[in-house]
């Protein structure tokens with residue numbers, strides 16, 4: 492019966508070694524995944540920044556397009572007003 496116990500001990504050792512190796516490879520692949528995730532995050536940040544920039548530009552362009560010039564006094568009407576806030580002329 493002593494030999495069976497020793498066998499189990501050996502099996503346990505082997506298993507322990509296998510788990511150690513497994514742990515190492517998991518940590519290794521985990522580090523790779525983290526690196527990749529960081530890459531993705533950085534890429535997303537760049538994308539977000541570009542998107543924001545484009546949105547700001549678009550908003551500015553929309554603001555420019557929405558700008559109305561009063562035909563009477565030449566005042567710039569930023570908001571879509573029905574009457575010129577400066578001279579009261581009807582707009583549109």
Ligand SMILES: [Zn+2]
Nearest residue numbers: 561564575578
């Ligand atoms: Zn006006």
